[in-house]
Amino acid sequence: MKTHVWVVDNIVDKRRIYPQIQEAAEWLRAGEVIAFPTETVYGLGADASSTAAVEKIFAAKGRPSDNPLIVHVASMAHVEAVAASIPPVAKTLMERFWPGPLTFVLPKRAGAVSERVTAGLPTVAVRMPDHRLALALIEASGLALAAPSANRSGRPSPTTAAHVLADLNGRIAGVIDGGPTGIGVESTVLDCSGEVPTILRPGGVTKEMLCEVIGYVAEAVGTGNEQEAPKAPGMKYTHYAPKAPLWIAAGPPAFLQKLVDERRAEGKKVGVLTTEENRHLYAADVVLACGTRRELATVAQCLYDTLRQFDETNVDLIYSEAFPEDGIGVAIMNRLHKAAGGRVISE
Known part of the structure; x- marks a missing residue:
């Protein structure tokens, strides 16, 4: 399969008809899988109501079958079509944060989306992306689009079309190249299907931002049950990982440098993930x-691209600094823990 690339300027004029978007929308209606940019990462879209189309997502990504997919919409009519109900707290947050990087887990409407989208769960995850190209594509297709990140399962999520092609060229029908994404980490996933709104995955909308609007918000605690299907993406499996093993070094720069020195003394080629302020502090093979x-938002924006850059260096292992778990820092550390497979070394 040859993956077609449509290059479209991110500035979409709603008065114009863009032939690239129209063609991509036709391919989606025909059951194909198309990658497209959002404000978080590139998504891999398919008709959420078609099991055959959704199966192509799983095949392209090599994604575990019990991992649910987020349905991307462009209107409240789309939400009402896939959700059996929208709790008042969810409506309040939609009014405040949509379009935006906030996904809601809601009771699903029977038969509205493929069971492969929801992994057989009684809920459906829905969000409205804050990206002109994404919204234009959804509107042109007339479909609610199931769209996980457009990468091979377990790899760092793509923030450019080049990242998508590096993982999926020849595995998907096409990609809309709208330039780099903005936020860089995936959406926050908020479960509104129960009595208490609960964050299942931290992301671009922080807990503090949610609490300002609705008061108390809970955070999910893992059950430890590997047989249980996750209610949202990114909860169960190792994600976002570079090719070389990654460790988080929880300590000051001197501690991280000590770890680097020990590994280099063993003949290992070592990489360090740091920030602009600290890069001069490290002597390693790749910094x-x-x-x-x-400004931790810049770390979030660059994180996946930086992890992918390490793949071009042939390092044997990577040490990453830890980051403050405040605001967007919670999402950054969540992604780093997933990328590291939980490997943390403390001073």
Whole structure:
């Protein structure tokens, strides 16, 4: 299969008809899988109501079958079509944060989406992306689109079309190249199907932002049951991992440098993931800066690209600094823990 690339300027004029978007929308209606940019990462979209189309997502990604997919919509009519009900708390948050990087887990409407989308669960995850190309594509297709990140399962999520092609070229029908994404980490997933709104995955909308609007918000605690299907993406399996093993070094720069020195003395080629402020502190084979500590949003934006850059260096292992778990820092550390497979070394 040859993967077609449509290059489209991110600035979409709603008064114009874009032939690239129209063609991609036709392919989606025909059951194909198309990658497209959102404000978080590139998504891999398919008709959420078609099991045959959704199966192509799983085949392209090599994704575990019990991992649910997020349904991307462009209107409240789409939400009402796939969800059996929308609790008042969810409506309040939709009014405040949509379009945006916030996904809601809601009771699903029977038969509205493929069982492969929901992994057989009684709930459906829905979000409205804050990206003109994404919304234009969804509107042009007339479909609610199941769309996980457009990468091979377990790899760092893609923030450029080049990342998508590096993982999926020849495995999907096409990709809309709308330039780099903005936020860089996936959406926050909020379970609104029960009595208490619960964060299942931290992301671009922080707990503090949610609490400002609705008061108390709970955070999910893992059950430890490997047989249990996760209610949202990114909860169960190792994700976002570079090719070389990654460890989080929980300590000051001197501690991380000590670890580097020990591994290099063993003949290992060692990489360090740090920030612009600290890059001069490390003597390693490869030192890559990922944003700035004074503005953690820049770390989130650069994280996946930086992890992918390590793949080009042939390092044997990577040590990453830890980051403050405040605001967007919670999402950053969540992704790093997943990328490291839970490997943390403390001073």
